[in-house]
Every structure is written in structure tokens, then in C-alpha cells.
Amino acid sequence: MTKKKLVIGTRGSKLALWQARHVADCLRECCPEVVIELKNMVTTGDKILDVPLAKIGGKGLFTKELENAMLSGGIDLAVHSLKDMPTELPAGLILAAITERVDPGDALISPRYKTLANLPAGARVGTSSLRRKAQLLKKRPDLTIIDLRGNLDTRLRKLTTENLDAIVLAVAGLNRLGWSEQITEILSMDDCLPAVGQGALAIEARKDDQETMAMLEFLNHPPTRLAVAAERAFLKEVEGGCQVPIGVYGIVLPSGNEVRLKAVILSLDGKEGVADSITGPSREAAALGCTLARRMLAAGGREILDKLFQST
Structure with missing residues (x-):
């Protein structure tokens, strides 16, 4: 059974609205019998504009209000920039789809x-x-x-x-x-690695809402999902929010069988840093992210991050 109506939650910025409308248009084309409605919401990150992001916390600043609305049934799904998503989602929610990544730079x-x-x-x-x-x-x-x-x-x-x-x-x-x-x-990737998931859209939904999950499946892009799984596992392992000086970029190699992940951990002034990369089976994407993170933390990354946390 397919739902007759889907309510998409979105922030009100021009970019957020573009992203939500893009997903809405894709859904209308795939499921023309379903009424798609957009609901604008304001997040904490939208309200506090006079304080640096690093000083108000990096996790969930642009997602919490949307997630609460999903859990309460006010909306069916939310469209986010994947780079704004915490590595751990609230209980009951899931990344139902990750779209094909565009330029991540x-x-x-x-x-x-x-x-x-x-x-x-x-x-x-x-x-x-x-x-x-x-x-x-x-x-x-x-x-x-x-x-x-x-x-x-x-x-x-x-x-x-x-x-x-x-x-x-x-x-x-x-x-x-x-x-x-x-x-x-x-900017060259040699000079500036992107944020985790940069360039991809994340569609978040309730884990128990099987109808919505099924309707969103066509939006999933498996190579992007594998690449960002490695990136998000890396970020989670180093316990970093979006406001930590970490750059990481994963790609699925042309064979489709391997993922390559490149990362950097830096001090705020850029004077200290650890950079490394790893390549391995795409089926082990998340494990590769964890392995690279542990290796870099042991090579000096933990000390760099500890100094950062002590100074904030």
C-alpha cells in the first residue's frame, strides 16, 4: 500500500528549499498519485547567526527540530545536506536514502x-x-x-x-x-578535503515507516552510500562533530569493488596535522573508515584533537 500524501520537512533557506523541492519533484515523477507537501521549519542553527558554529556545538544544529517533527508525526521525511547530519541519529530515525553525490569540493x-x-x-x-x-x-x-x-x-x-x-x-x-x-x-583536494558527505543529500525518515522507506528507495545511489559510509565511520571514530578540523573524502573506484578514503586531521592554525589514506573492499566501507581513523589518531591525531578540546 502506498501513502496518499507525504509531508517533507525543510529549512527555509534558499538552498534547503531547492533541495526539498528537488526531492519532491523526483517523488512526484515516480509516484504521481501521491500528494507531496513541503513544510518549512526553523532550526537552532538558523536562529543563532551571531555566534560561530564551533561555540554553539556542531551536532544537530540544522536537524534537531526536523527530527522532532518526524518523531511526533508532523512530517514524514526531511531533506538535509548530508554534511549537516550527525553520525548518530535519534532512536527511531534512519537515513532512508542518500542521493548521488555532485561536486564535493x-x-x-x-x-x-x-x-x-x-x-x-x-x-x-x-x-x-x-x-x-x-x-x-x-x-x-x-x-x-x-x-x-x-x-x-x-x-x-x-x-x-x-x-x-x-x-x-x-x-x-x-x-x-x-x-x-x-x-x-x-580548491584542489590536495589543499582542502571536503566535509563528510559534502555534495550529497540525505533523506531522513522514521525507521518503522515502511511505506515511506519503500517510496524513497529509488533515490538511493549505492556508490555514494558506500563512500559516505566510510566517511561517516571515520568521523564517528574520531568523535568529531561538523565543527572539528577534519577533512575526509571517499570514492568507490571504477571497478566498483573498492573504496578509497583520504583524510586529514589538523590543528586550528594548520601547523600540526596528520594525513593518510586507505583502500579496501567496498563491502567493508565502514570498517575502512574506522581503521583509517584509528591509525591517524595513533599517529598524532588524538593529541591534536585533545589540544583543541582543551582550548574550547
Whole structure:
């Protein structure tokens, strides 16, 4: 039996609405007999815009209210940027689908200087991510990193209003909103590894709602799901929320039988770091993430993170 109506919960930002509408359109095409309704909600992360994310906690800032609505039956599912999702979900909820990942990288936007290499010493670069900050400073310790909060359009506007020389944003979000022409450089993975799950959408639903789960199955992209399983296992093993200076990127190799995972753990100033990679059977994706995390923690990553936690 198929439900007659599905209510999708979403944040109200332009990007969140694009993502929810995209999933809604896919569902309407696949299940034309089902009425799809969007319900806008405000999360904690949307309410607190004048404090750096790292100071208000990294886990569930953009998901908790949506998850509570799902558990109470107010909505049937929620669409998130996977990079905003905690590694542990509330009891009763599950990632019902993970969509095919688009460009996972980070974009530099600098109308005047164009590239990271061209930025002058002391250049003011805006980002709300400790991950980006640490990796930028590793490459360019002479930069001045400015905390940048707000939705995508707000951050683009602040490039001018706050007299910044550059800002760094996810390529995927800019492309989804049709703002790819703003990008002046896509940062190399050698310089800036992405956040866990960056570029993929996560559709969250109630574990016991089998009808909704079945309707969402077609949105799953198995190679992406395997790659991000390795990434999320890595993050969980190092006990890091989204506001920890960790970059990690997994891919399923062309054979389909292996996953390659590359990661970095850095101090906030980028001066200390551990980088490593691992390749292994795709059926063991999560185990590979755990193995790489333990190896990197033992190689100095734990000490770096301990110093970070002691200073916050």
C-alpha cells in the first residue's frame, strides 16, 4: 500500500528549499498519485547567526527540530545536506536514502584575486568552517580568517559588505542555486578535503515507516552510500562533530569493488596535522573508515584533537 500524501520537512533557506523541492519533484515523477507537501521549519542553527558554529556545538544544529517533527508525526521525511547530519541519529530515525553525490569540493570566490595563490598576505577570507580554516592556514598561514555565518546568499553578500578579499563555500550549493558563475577557483583536494558527505543529500525518515522507506528507495545511489559510509565511520571514530578540523573524502573506484578514503586531521592554525589514506573492499566501507581513523589518531591525531578540546 502506498501513502496518499507525504509531508517533507525543510529549512527555509534558499538552498534547503531547492533541495526539498528537488526531492519532491523526483517523488512526484515516480509516484504521481501521491500528494507531496513541503513544510518549512526553523532550526537552532538558523536562529543563532551571531555566534560561530564551533561555540554553539556542531551536532544537530540544522536537524534537531526536523527530527522532532518526524518523531511526533508532523512530517514524514526531511531533506538535509548530508554534511549537516550527525553520525548518530535519534532512536527511531534512519537515513532512508542518500542521493548521488555532485561536486564535493570547496569553491573560492574572490572577484579581485581569483585564486588562493593570488591572495596577498593578510587577505581576509570568510568561512564558518573550522575544517576550511585549518586547511587554508596550512596552505597559506599568512591569511586572516574571518568567521562567516548565514545562508548562502547572505555569505555571498557579506563578501562585499564586510570587506572580504575572498570567501569559501561548497561547490554543490552554488551549483544547485545557479550561482556557479560566482566561483573563481575550485580548491584542489590536495589543499582542502571536503566535509563528510559534502555534495550529497540525505533523506531522513522514521525507521518503522515502511511505506515511506519503500517510496524513497529509488533515490538511493549505492556508490555514494558506500563512500559516505566510510566517511561517516571515520568521523564517528574520531568523535568529531561538523565543527572539528577534519577533512575526509571517499570514492568507490571504477571497478566498483573498492573504496578509497583520504583524510586529514589538523590543528586550528594548520601547523600540526596528520594525513593518510586507505583502500579496501567496498563491502567493508565502514570498517575502512574506522581503521583509517584509528591509525591517524595513533599517529598524532588524538593529541591534536585533545589540544583543541582543551582550548574550547
